[in-house]
Amino acid sequence: KQEVTQIPAALSVPEGENLVLNCSFTDSAIYNLQWFRQDPGKGLTSLLLIQSSQREQTSGRLNASLDKSSGRSTLYIAASQPGDSATYLCAVMDSGAGSYQLTFGKGTKLSVIP
Amino acid sequence: SQTIHQWPATLVQPVGSPLSLECTVEGTSNPNLYWYRQAAGRGLQLLFYSVGIGQISSEVPQNLSASRPQDRQFILSSKKLLLSDSGFYLCAWNLGGGNTIYFGEGSWLTVV
Numbered sequence: 001k002q003e004v005t006q007i008p009a010a011l012s013v014p015e016g017e018n019l020v021l022n023c024s025f026t027d028s029a030i031y032n033l034q035w036f037r038q039d040p041g042k043g044l045t046s047l048l049l050i051q052s053s054q055r056e057q058t059s060g061r062l063n064a065s066l067d068k069s070s071g072r073s074t075l076y077i078a079a080s081q082p083g084d085s086a087t088y089l090c091a092v093m094d095s096g097a098g099s100y101q102l103t104f105g106k107g108t109k110l111s112v113i114p
Numbered sequence: 115s116q117t118i119h120q121w122p123a124t125l126v127q128p129v130g131s132p133l134s135l136e137c138t139v140e141g142t143s144n145p146n147l148y149w150y151r152q153a154a155g156r157g158l159q160l161l162f163y164s165v166g167i168g169q170i171s172s173e174v175p176q177n178l179s180a181s182r183p184q185d186r187q188f189i190l191s192s193k194k195l196l197l198s199d200s201g202f203y204l205c206a207w208n209l210g211g212g213n214t215i216y217f218g219e220g221s222w223l224t225v226v
Contacts, residue, residue, distance in 0.1 A: 042220065
């Protein structure tokens with residue numbers, strides 16, 4: 001059974017700092033990996049999707065990397081802003097029984113201090 | 115563009131009462147549809163998914179059921195709510211395979 005772990009559970013940084021969020025998964029036979037953002041009391045917003053054949057994806061100040069063989073992914077946020085404060089969730093997609101399903105980590109709660 | 119709507123946004127229900135949460139997707143056809151639950155201090159848990167009308171797969175045995183009466187409509191139901199059913203329920207969709215999954219705004223359920 002796939003398990004996804006995110007470290008740290010919470011992170012507080014001053015505005016302008018670059019930061020890295022970590023995600024690890026136990027079964028490397030994944031289809032893809034997705035990073036999401038969740039604001040308090042809200043749904044999830046998709047940030048980046050990395051296919052299993054890719055090593056990284058970039059969107060603006062965000063860069064996500066994937067090392068499938070070691071079961072790790074990182075989300076790099078450059079020049080952090082207070083508006084980046086949210087919980088960031090990592091999810092891996094497996095294929096099994098004819099469907100594709102996401103397994104989520106518990107998230108990293110990021111606070112960017114002005 | 116595609117949008118996903120989920121309602122109601124919040125509800126407070128007594129133990130033993132019925133439940134109906136609705137989700138619709140606009141701007142696409144034949145989506146895969148999903149219901150997730152996010153309980154306090156826990157990760158998102160997949161409850162049900164559907165790859166087509168009338169096709170429902172359950173991931174976790176529980177007090178809930180799901181139905182897909184139309185291509186872009188997904189309903190989460192319960193006949194008698196339990197306290198443990200409290201949580202944040204999220205509907206989601208994608209176009210199958212390993213495509214990006216998009217989530218609705220969620221429904222907060224408190225069972226009292």
